[in-house]
Amino acid sequence: MNMVKAEQSGAALNDRAQRLLKALVESYIGDGQPVGSRTLARTAGLELSPATIRNVMADLEDMGFIESPHTSAGRIPTVQGYRLFVDTLLKVQPLNPGLVDALKIGLTRDDNPLSLVEAATQILSGVTSLAGIVTVPKRSSVSLRRIEFLPLADKRALAIMVMNEQEVQNRVIQLDREYSASELQEVANYLNTQFAGKNIRDVRAALLSELDEARKGMNRIMLSAVELGEKAFMAEESGDDDFMVSGQTRLMDYDELADVASLRQLFEAFNQKREILHLLDKCISAEGVQIFIGSESGHQILDHCSVVTAPYSVDDDVVGVLGVIGPTRIAYDRVIPLVDITARLLGAALNPRN
Amino acid sequence: MNMVKAEQSGAALNDRAQRLLKALVESYIGDGQPVGSRTLARTAGLELSPATIRNVMADLEDMGFIESPHTSAGRIPTVQGYRLFVDTLLKVQPLNPGLVDALKIGLTRDDNPLSLVEAATQILSGVTSLAGIVTVPKRSSVSLRRIEFLPLADKRALAIMVMNEQEVQNRVIQLDREYSASELQEVANYLNTQFAGKNIRDVRAALLSELDEARKGMNRIMLSAVELGEKAFMAEESGDDDFMVSGQTRLMDYDELADVASLRQLFEAFNQKREILHLLDKCISAEGVQIFIGSESGHQILDHCSVVTAPYSVDDDVVGVLGVIGPTRIAYDRVIPLVDITARLLGAALNPRN
DNA sequence: GCCTGGCACTCCAGCATACAGAGTGCTAAA
DNA sequence: TTTAGCACTCTGTATGCTGGAGTGCCAGGC
Numbered sequence: 001m002n003m004v005k006a007e008q009s010g011a012a013l014n015d016r017a018q019r020l021l022k023a024l025v026e027s028y029i030g031d032g033q034p035v036g037s038r039t040l041a042r043t044a045g046l047e048l049s050p051a052t053i054r055n056v057m058a059d060l061e062d063m064g065f066i067e068s069p070h071t072s073a074g075r076i077p078t079v080q081g082y083r084l085f086v087d088t089l090l091k092v093q094p095l096n097p098g099l100v101d102a103l104k105i106g107l108t109r110d111d112n113p114l115s116l117v118e119a120a121t122q123i124l125s126g127v128t129s130l131a132g133i134v135t136v137p138k139r140s141s142v143s144l145r146r147i148e149f150l151p152l153a154d155k156r157a158l159a160i161m162v163m164n165e166q167e168v169q170n171r172v173i174q175l176d177r178e179y180s181a182s183e184l185q186e187v188a189n190y191l192n193t194q195f196a197g198k199n200i201r202d203v204r205a206a207l208l209s210e211l212d213e214a215r216k217g218m219n220r221i222m223l224s225a226v227e228l229g230e231k232a233f234m235a236e237e238s239g240d241d242d243f244m245v246s247g248q249t250r251l252m253d254y255d256e257l258a259d260v261a262s263l264r265q266l267f268e269a270f271n272q273k274r275e276i277l278h279l280l281d282k283c284i285s286a287e288g289v290q291i292f293i294g295s296e297s298g299h300q301i302l303d304h305c306s307v308v309t310a311p312y313s314v315d316d317d318v319v320g321v322l323g324v325i326g327p328t329r330i331a332y333d334r335v336i337p338l339v340d341i342t343a344r345l346l347g348a349a350l351n352p353r354n
Numbered sequence: 355m356n357m358v359k360a361e362q363s364g365a366a367l368n369d370r371a372q373r374l375l376k377a378l379v380e381s382y383i384g385d386g387q388p389v390g391s392r393t394l395a396r397t398a399g400l401e402l403s404p405a406t407i408r409n410v411m412a413d414l415e416d417m418g419f420i421e422s423p424h425t426s427a428g429r430i431p432t433v434q435g436y437r438l439f440v441d442t443l444l445k446v447q448p449l450n451p452g453l454v455d456a457l458k459i460g461l462t463r464d465d466n467p468l469s470l471v472e473a474a475t476q477i478l479s480g481v482t483s484l485a486g487i488v489t490v491p492k493r494s495s496v497s498l499r500r501i502e503f504l505p506l507a508d509k510r511a512l513a514i515m516v517m518n519e520q521e522v523q524n525r526v527i528q529l530d531r532e533y534s535a536s537e538l539q540e541v542a543n544y545l546n547t548q549f550a551g552k553n554i555r556d557v558r559a560a561l562l563s564e565l566d567e568a569r570k571g572m573n574r575i576m577l578s579a580v581e582l583g584e585k586a587f588m589a590e591e592s593g594d595d596d597f598m599v600s601g602q603t604r605l606m607d608y609d610e611l612a613d614v615a616s617l618r619q620l621f622e623a624f625n626q627k628r629e630i631l632h633l634l635d636k637c638i639s640a641e642g643v644q645i646f647i648g649s650e651s652g653h654q655i656l657d658h659c660s661v662v663t664a665p666y667s668v669d670d671d672v673v674g675v676l677g678v679i680g681p682t683r684i685a686y687d688r689v690i691p692l693v694d695i696t697a698r699l700l701g702a703a704l705n706p707r708n
Numbered sequence: 709g710c711c712t713g714g715c716a717c718t719c720c721a722g723c724a725t726a727c728a729g730a731g732t733g734c735t736a737a738a
Numbered sequence: 739t740t741t742a743g744c745a746c747t748c749t750g751t752a753t754g755c756t757g758g759a760g761t762g763c764c765a766g767g768c
Contacts, residue, residue, distance in 0.1 A: 145504070150499070150520075158519075160514060162504060165507075165512075166512045166526060168514055168524040170520075249618050258614045260612045260614070260617070263606065267602065267621070
């Protein structure tokens with residue numbers, strides 16, 4: 001039984017077995033019912049009797065590509081079966097041009113990146129009837145455009161930083177003493193003339209290295225500037241990763257997931273975000289569409305789910321990941337190109353220069 | 355049957371019947387099981403036989419306070435039964451002082467109102483094992499502290515407005531022509547000297563009335579200022595109402611709600627927000643804790659749920675609503691004071707002057 | 709050597725039946 | 739007015755039965 005490993009058998013699979021596996025997976029994806037030899041004989045397009053097909057199916061089961069839920073219930077694909085299917089048997093469907101146009105309209109340039117991200121999740125979820133998921137874009141090359149300080153009560157100040165053309169960040173910082181409005185103005189002026197237009201990572205590095213120097217000889221304004229700047233930019237780098245989901249409730253339509261126990265797990269995973277983020281993080285470095293089938297994700301919560309993702313980029317910089325989550329029996333042939341094109345369109349829509 | 359109306363019978367209920375109803379509701383709230391005459395005889399503390407209790411229960415059923423799911427299944431409270439219970443039979447539990455301290459720690463002043471709101475939802479959900487819900491606070495008296503403009507490409511500019519001490523709003527506005535940085539600076543200066551510290555509603559009104567005048571005689575800067583200001587503040591007033599939810603998944607623990615169909619409805623209601631917002635909006639004008647039991651909410655989706663809310667205020671201005679959503683069998687005696695105190699503490703924590 | 713028809717076998721889903729447990733309503737007696 | 743008793747109803751569970759679907763295997767045919 002365990003002598004026949006799935007790996008070696010990939011090559012050993014003859015054409016007929018492959019076609020049968022393909023037909024079986026497609027049938028199961030279509031209606032979610034285990035597939036028996038007779039239906040397969042009818043639908044596979046091979047002129048074979050059910051008995052012959054049973055023999056082949058027994059082989060496929062030995063090789064670990066399919067399994068039966070119980071003795072007389074037909075077969076369903078295993079993770080390895082799906083894997084072989086998407087890797088070598090699947091022909092992705094050409095995208096419906098009308099759909100592409102609709103997507104373009106749904107994802108046109110918008111001043112607010114977050115509303116674009118939300119639109120993307122809703123599109124993904126709506127078109128696929130799965131849950132759509134998009135990470136909020138990392139500001140890849142964050143450059144400082146301008147910084148301002150406003151004095152607050154209790155030795156605090158509000159730092160307002162404009163980044164990357166039109167993003168605004170603000171943060172309350174705790175000061176070591178009271179600063180007057182004009183002092184803060186001077187500090188801001190110094191930082192703006194010194195660092196405007198620079199990448200924020202460089203700014204921070206420069207500030208850190210100047211801190212020692214400043215302690216010795218610099219004038220008061222510059223010392224304050226270095227200190228306040230450091231405080232303002234602190235934690236600015238550590239991206240506050242997050243993602244958005246749409247259409248979780250659609251997952252309730254799939255019988256495989258529709259028991260309260262697994263739904264609860266799944267929805268808690270969406271709420272806690274940690275595990276999902278971890279998985280998406282792994283996808284950000286990959287190129288193109290990536291697919292995790294069932295346990296492949298490595299997260300127990302997603303054992304009965306598949307995830308299809310693609311990174312999206314602005315100006316060749318990967319800034320986030322989007323995709324869908326559903327049961328393992330996803331219509332991969334339609335979903336893969338859709339996730340792909342959505343990633344491209346979202347990247348394009350996020351690009352500040354049109 | 356419909357001769358005996360629940361309203362008139364409220365008075366007609368003798369002490370014994372009230373005590374029995376109270377015991378029945380408490381028992382049902384405790385374990386969610388329909389309550390039979392024998393368990394009631396044991397727990398109610400009245401020295402009565404089950405047979406007598408059956409007679410009383412029959413009366414209560416006629417009056418519409420309880421009902422049985424089927425012939426031999428004990429009784430459960432109706433909406434009217436719960437209503438009588440919370441209105442006249444219930445003694446709210448004094449809050450555990452240790453709990454109050456814990457709440458205070460969880461809701462201490464924070465620079466970010468949203469993180470306070472999130473903390474509040476989590477506290478509500480965690481302590482009650484229900485779903486916690488908090489609307490994001492309306493900025494009740496929004497006063498402009500400062501406004502700045504930054505030129506962008508394509509005849510656009512970024513308006514940055516600091517409101518209410520430390521809130522920052524920003525918005526991209528479309529200009530009718532290119533403005534230089536110094537022009538924008540002048541415009542901002544004009545607006546700042548003119549309107550800093552003023553309530554935003556007044557600012558907008560002033561801008562609108564000046565618009566006509568400006569068209570005629572004013573200098574170019576002032577005209578630009580009026581126009582840009584108008585654009586920046588547009589839609590600033592129309593509150594983008596929203597709310598946060600925590601612990602939705604806890605609702606899956608209650609058998610009454612734990613079928614996929616109602617869960618789906620409920621979660622979709624949370625996602626679409628519209629209906630829930632509408633309900634919460636109604637609570638904002640009420641004073642103190644408000645309770646909707648089952649169909650009382652008027653939203654079909656919440657037919658099997660109860661909602662307990664309380665508005666919260668900053669400086670005597672009601673700025674939002676918080677509460678919990680759960681099955682009808684909520685432990686009202688614990689939940690009501692908890693919602694109440696949480697509303698007070700959140701209001702206090704949101705108050706900018708400590 | 710591969711394909712196929714046939715057959716025995718297994719398992720599930722659905723259905724009827726039986727039965728114990730819980731609870732009620734009613735009646736008659738205290 | 740309260741209570742004990744009793745017949746009745748309904749649910750949930752267990753049991754057994756049956757038809758349907760599907761398999762595995764074997765023997766015969768090409």
